[in-house]
Amino acid sequence: MIEIKDLHKSYKMGSNSLHVLKGINFSVKEGELVAIMGSSGSGKSTLLNILGMLDELDKGSYELDNVPIKNLNETKAAQYRNKFLGFVFQSFNLINYKSAMENVALPLYYQKVGRKERQEKALKYLEQVGLKQWASHLPSELSGGQKQRVAIARALAAEPKVLLADEPTGALDSKTSYEVMDLIQKINDAGNTILIVTHEPDIATMCKRIVHLKDGVIIEDKNVEQVRAEKYV
Amino acid sequence: MFDRDIWQEIFHSIKSNKLRTFLTGFSVGWGIFILVMLLASVNGMQNGFYSQFNDDATNSIFIRTGVTSKAYAGFEKERKIQLKNNDVAYIKKSFKKDYEYISARMYRNTSASYKGETGSYQVQAVHPDHQIIEKTIITAGRFINSNDILSGSKVAVIGRKVAEDLFKENSPIGEFVIFNKLPFKVIGIFTDEGDDNAERKIYAPITTYQKIYSNTDNIDGIVLTYNPTYNLTKALEFSTRLENILKRRHKISPEDQSGIRIWNYAEAFSDISSFTSVLSWIGIAVGILILIAGIVGIGNIMVFIIKERTKEIGIRKALGAVPSQIMKLVLLESVFITTLSGFIGLFFATSILALVGPAIQSPAFTNPSVSFTIVLTATIILIVAGLLAGLIPAMKAANIKPIVALRDDK
Ligand SMILES: Nc1ncnc2c1ncn2[C@@H]1O[C@H](COP(=O)(O)OP(=O)(O)OP(=O)(O)O)[C@@H](O)[C@H]1O
Ligand SMILES: [Mg+2]
Numbered sequence: 001m002i003e004i005k006d007l008h009k010s011y012k013m014g015s016n017s018l019h020v021l022k023g024i025n026f027s028v029k030e031g032e033l034v035a036i037m038g039s040s041g042s043g044k045s046t047l048l049n050i051l052g053m054l055d056e057l058d059k060g061s062y063e064l065d066n067v068p069i070k071n072l073n074e075t076k077a078a079q080y081r082n083k084f085l086g087f088v089f090q091s092f093n094l095i096n097y098k099s100a101m102e103n104v105a106l107p108l109y110y111q112k113v114g115r116k117e118r119q120e121k122a123l124k125y126l127e128q129v130g131l132k133q134w135a136s137h138l139p140s141e142l143s144g145g146q147k148q149r150v151a152i153a154r155a156l157a158a159e160p161k162v163l164l165a166d167e168p169t170g171a172l173d174s175k176t177s178y179e180v181m182d183l184i185q186k187i188n189d190a191g192n193t194i195l196i197v198t199h200e201p202d203i204a205t206m207c208k209r210i211v212h213l214k215d216g217v218i219i220e221d222k223n224v225e226q227v228r229a230e231k232y233v
Numbered sequence: 234m235f236d237r238d239i240w241q242e243i244f245h246s247i248k249s250n251k252l253r254t255f256l257t258g259f260s261v262g263w264g265i266f267i268l269v270m271l272l273a274s275v276n277g278m279q280n281g282f283y284s285q286f287n288d289d290a291t292n293s294i295f296i297r298t299g300v301t302s303k304a305y306a307g308f309e310k311e312r313k314i315q316l317k318n319n320d321v322a323y324i325k326k327s328f329k330k331d332y333e334y335i336s337a338r339m340y341r342n343t344s345a346s347y348k349g350e351t352g353s354y355q356v357q358a359v360h361p362d363h364q365i366i367e368k369t370i371i372t373a374g375r376f377i378n379s380n381d382i383l384s385g386s387k388v389a390v391i392g393r394k395v396a397e398d399l400f401k402e403n404s405p406i407g408e409f410v411i412f413n414k415l416p417f418k419v420i421g422i423f424t425d426e427g428d429d430n431a432e433r434k435i436y437a438p439i440t441t442y443q444k445i446y447s448n449t450d451n452i453d454g455i456v457l458t459y460n461p462t463y464n465l466t467k468a469l470e471f472s473t474r475l476e477n478i479l480k481r482r483h484k485i486s487p488e489d490q491s492g493i494r495i496w497n498y499a500e501a502f503s504d505i506s507s508f509t510s511v512l513s514w515i516g517i518a519v520g521i522l523i524l525i526a527g528i529v530g531i532g533n534i535m536v537f538i539i540k541e542r543t544k545e546i547g548i549r550k551a552l553g554a555v556p557s558q559i560m561k562l563v564l565l566e567s568v569f570i571t572t573l574s575g576f577i578g579l580f581f582a583t584s585i586l587a588l589v590g591p592a593i594q595s596p597a598f599t600n601p602s603v604s605f606t607i608v609l610t611a612t613i614i615l616i617v618a619g620l621l622a623g624l625i626p627a628m629k630a631a632n633i634k635p636i637v638a639l640r641d642d643k
Contacts, residue, residue, distance in 0.1 A: 049636050052551070054551060054634075054635050054636040054639070055636050074555070074556050075555040075556060075557070078550055078553050078554060078555040078556070079553065079555065081550075081551060081552070081553050082552065082553020083553075087551050087552070089639065093544070093547075093548045093551075093639060094548075095545050095548060095549075097245060097246070097249035098245070106549070106552055107552040107553055109238055110549075110552055110553035110554050110555075110558070111553065115237070115238065154552070158552075158553070
């Protein structure tokens with residue numbers, strides 16, 4: 001599903017340049033649930049942003065579902081993102097004046113899905129994250145966990161090939177975190193490929209594979225026995 | 234453009250940002266309001282000028298005489314020039330194609346009395362054509378006709394004020410009034426939109442007055458209207474020709490400006506037309522300057538809004554919005570706000586004009602109003618203004634990098 005070879009990325013800061021990713025080799029197969037760990041500043045978000053086509057790589061190659069991701073203009077990148085990827089962010093990033101359902105329906109709008117179908121699908125995914133009765137509520141009327149579940153529903157709505165989550169539980173307490181992880185595990189059980197950036201070891205152990213980043217390189221990449229979040233909910 | 238979802242987005246964004254929408258719209262609405270008011274005022278001034286002139290036919294020419302200021306053809310200067318009946322006949326004959334109506338004029342002051350009421354008035358002795366030339370409105374009876382001219386009958390058409398003075402409530406038609414000891418039968422009453430003083434006049438047949446004043450064939454002046462199909466140039470050319478020929482006929486030097494004076498309305502009219510058109514251009518220029526201020530204001534607010542919505546736009550892009558969609562959204566919103574608020578300004582301006590306009594009773598300012606063309610132009614200006622105002626913010630929005638917008642430290 002994801003195929004990365006010798007990926008480099010540096011940021012220019014005035015005259016200096018900061019070499020953040022220093023040759024990453026990494027591949028993810030369909031249906032995997034991968035945790036990316038590492039200390040702050042190790043380049044986790046940078047890697048995820050490149051995978052999400054929100055940022056460009058300097059050197060190396062990236063293939064997503066056998067499509068080489070290279071020299072995309074903004075329009076093309078937006079279309080690929082819409083088609084291939086779903087995003088979940090630490091700070092939820094819901095649009096605050098749109099209801100839960102409208103937020104979930106937004107990626108479908110950019111896929112040019114008709115109104116009715118959009119609403120039906122949005123409701124279906126809200127139901128899947130257990131928030132159907134909250135469909136008409138604004139984000140400000142939801143708790144943090146609920147917001148993140150709406151965000152997950154929104155990421156799922158476009159039926160992406162890969163779900164990218166940058167610290168999805170970073171802003172949640174541990175109980176809510178486990179609920180969100182439970183949801184993510186179930187989505188993964190259904191066959192979705194998911195990458196999660198996290199700091200927290202307990203969240204990482206709820207994935208099936210843990211990749212450790214340090215100073216821009218992968219220092220460890222291991223499969224783990226998945227801990228089911230269900231037990232803690 | 235007619236994508237329902239885009240409009241829903243726009244309404245949503247407007248609804249959830251009422252204050253800034255109001256602020257944005259206000260500047261444009263205000264600009265259009267002032268533009269329309271300015272143009273309407275110019276229009277009112279224009280109407281005022283025209284209506285003052287329209288009291289007389291706008292194609293009239295007045296011929297009066299005075300004393301010569303130059304010696305010429307064996308005559309001394311300071312010779313009094315006297316027009317006579319045959320001057321009228323001569324013009325009729327020589328300028329058949331050029332004139333439409335013509336009348337001689339004689340001015341005499343008279344005392345008038347009826348059953349103990351007396352007053353002093355000016356009599357204008359004229360031909361029947363005079364009615365049309367001066368646009369005299371007959372409210373009762375009739376004007377002087379050609380029979381009166383032929384028979385030299387002692388009849389009079391009196392102004393409304395004269396009738397009020399002498400007859401009070403009674404009907405003057407058919408009654409006899411004494412002018413300088415001679416009885417005249419009142420055959421008609423006239424009004425004049427121009428002013429009250431004009432209604433203190435009396436019209437009588439020219440032949441009658443010439444008979445009374447020792448059978449003279451002298452006249453004091455001639456009024457005529459030129460062929461109404463003539464444009465300004467032709468009208469001016471005609472009055473020059475008329476002047477030259479009359480000067481030759483009365484042996485006046487071609488350079489002498491005071492022997493015969495010809496006053497052509499066309500000339501004054503063209504001056505006023507160009508004056509008011511300069512005024513309306515000034516109005517348009519000032520209005521557009523105000524609108525530009527409005528556009529800059531909107532542009533400013535829109536840039537600010539885009540800044541405020543950076544994160545939202547970043548989210549949309551992350552979810553698959555392409556730059557052109559973002560641009561369309563911003564542009565449409567800007568055009569929508571400007572057009573809507575512009576129409577509100579337009580609506581207020583036209584309402585005020587409709588309410589206040591008719592109440593303005595000043596001769597120099599009549600019926601200030603806006604034409605359909607002005608409304609149409611304003612609408613086009615608004616849409617263009619909206620596009621211009623939205624353009625820079627839209628490009629800014631389209632260029633927002635989602636990764637920058639979504640960074641958490643924002
Ligand atoms: N746009 C940028 N411009 C310059 N430097 C950047 C930019 N984005 C990230 N960096 C730098 O790159 C390095 C890696 O950043 P990154 O966000 O990938 O770290 P991270 O592993 O996600 O850390 P954290 O756990 O704190 O989120 C950091 O030193 C950061 O300061
Ligand atoms: Mg990070």
